[in-house]
Amino acid sequence: QQQVKQSPQSLIVQKGGISIINCAYENTAFDYFPWYQQFPGKGPALLIAIRPDVSEKKEGRFTISFNKSAKQFSLHIMDSQPGDSATYFCAASNSNSGYALNFGKGTSLLVTP
Amino acid sequence: DGGITQSPKYLFRKEGQNVTLSCEQNLNHDAMYWYRQDPGQGLRLIYYSQIVNDFQKGDIAEGYSVSREKKESFPLTVTSAQKNPTAFYLCASSMGAVGPGTQYFGPGTRLLVL
Numbered sequence: 340q341q342q343v344k345q346s347p348q349s350l351i352v353q354k355g356g357i358s359i360i361n362c363a364y365e366n367t368a369f370d371y372f373p374w375y376q377q378f379p380g381k382g383p384a385l386l387i388a389i390r391p392d393v394s395e396k397k398e399g400r401f402t403i404s405f406n407k408s409a410k411q412f413s414l415h416i417m418d419s420q421p422g423d424s425a426t427y428f429c430a431a432s433n434s435n436s437g438y439a440l441n442f443g444k445g446t447s448l449l450v451t452p
Numbered sequence: 453d454g455g456i457t458q459s460p461k462y463l464f465r466k467e468g469q470n471v472t473l474s475c476e477q478n479l480n481h482d483a484m485y486w487y488r489q490d491p492g493q494g495l496r497l498i499y500y501s502q503i504v505n506d507f508q509k510g511d512i513a514e515g516y517s518v519s520r521e522k523k524e525s526f527p528l529t530v531t532s533a534q535k536n537p538t539a540f541y542l543c544a545s546s547m548g549a550v551g552p553g554t555q556y557f558g559p560g561t562r563l564l565v566l
Contacts, residue, residue: 345494371552382456382542382557383495390552428494437502438552439485439510442494 342366343431345443352450358416360446362429365410369431371438374403374414377426377445386427387414419450455479456558458543463563465530465537473528473561475543482548484526485555488512489540498541501526502548530563538565 344363352358362372373388389396389403389412396403402415416423426447430440456477465471477484483502487495497510501520515534520526526545530537540562544555 341494348492373554380560382544382560384557385554388552388554432552434551436497436510437483437500437508438546438555439497439500440487440495440555442487442496444492444494 341444342441343429343443345429345446347446348444349447350449352416352419352448354419354421354450354452356419356450358414358419358423358448358450360414360427360429360448361411362413362431362443363409363411364431364441366431366433366441367410368433368435369441370434371432372403372405372412373430373432373440374401375428375430375442377428383428416448419448421450421452424448424450456543456545456556458541458558458561460561461559463561464566465563466566468532470529470531471563473530473541473543473563475526475528475558477524477526477545477556477558479545479547479556480523481545481556482523483546484520485544485546486510486516486518486526486528487542487544489542489560495542498528537563539563 375383377383405412429443432438485500486498499518501507546553
C-alpha cells in the first residue's frame with residue numbers, strides 16, 4: 340500500500356520554465372518530508388526537506404510548499420535547466436519506523452533546451 | 453573519502469541460490485537501511501537497523517535477511533525464497549533514528565537472475 344502518492348508520473352518542461360511535482364499522504368504521524376533527485380544508474384541524493392511546522396522552504400531554485408491540513412506537499416523547480424532532468428521522489432517518515440522513508444513512485448522530469 | 457559503498461555493482465543469481473549484497477559506511481552513522489527499487493515503483497523498504505545487533509523488518513522483508521554485527525556494515529542476503537529478486541538494491545545510512553536526518557544513499561547493486 341503506497342503511503343505517499345506522487346504526480347505526475349512524467350513531466351516535460353522547457354528551459355527556464357517552472358517544474359511542479361505534487362505529493363499527498365494519509366498518515367498524520369509523518370513529520371519529515373524530503374525530496375530526492377536520482378540520475379540513471381545512481382543512488383538518490385537529498386535535494387531539500389521540510390518539517391510540518393513550516394509551510395514553505397526555499398533553497399536556491401528549489402522550493403517545497405507544505406499544506407498540513409490538506410496533507411499535501413509539492414516541489415517547485417524555478418528556472419528549470421536541462422541538467423535538472425532526472426527522476427524526483429518525494430518521501431515521508433516518522434520516528435515510529437526509525438525514520439525509514441516511504442517514497443512516492445517518482446516523477447521523470449525532462450527539461451528541453 | 454567518506455560515504456557509502458555497495459558491492460558488487462552487478463550481481464547474478466542462479467535459481468535456488470542465496471546471494472549477499474555488501475553495504476559499508478564510514479560516516480559513523482548509527483542507522484542503516486535497505487531499499488529495493490523496481491521500475492515505476494519508487495523505493496520500498498526491506499530492512500532497517502537503528503543500532504548494532506538490532507534490525508527491523510520493512511514493508512517487503514519476505515525472502516530477505518540482514519545482519520548488523522558492526523556499526524559500519526549492514527549486509528543484505530537475498531534468499532532462494534525471494535521469487536522475484538531482479539531489482540536495483542540501495543543501501544542508505546543516517547546519523548540516527550532519534551530524529552530525522554539526511555539519508556545518504558550508496559551507488560546501488562543491480563541484481564539479475566540467470
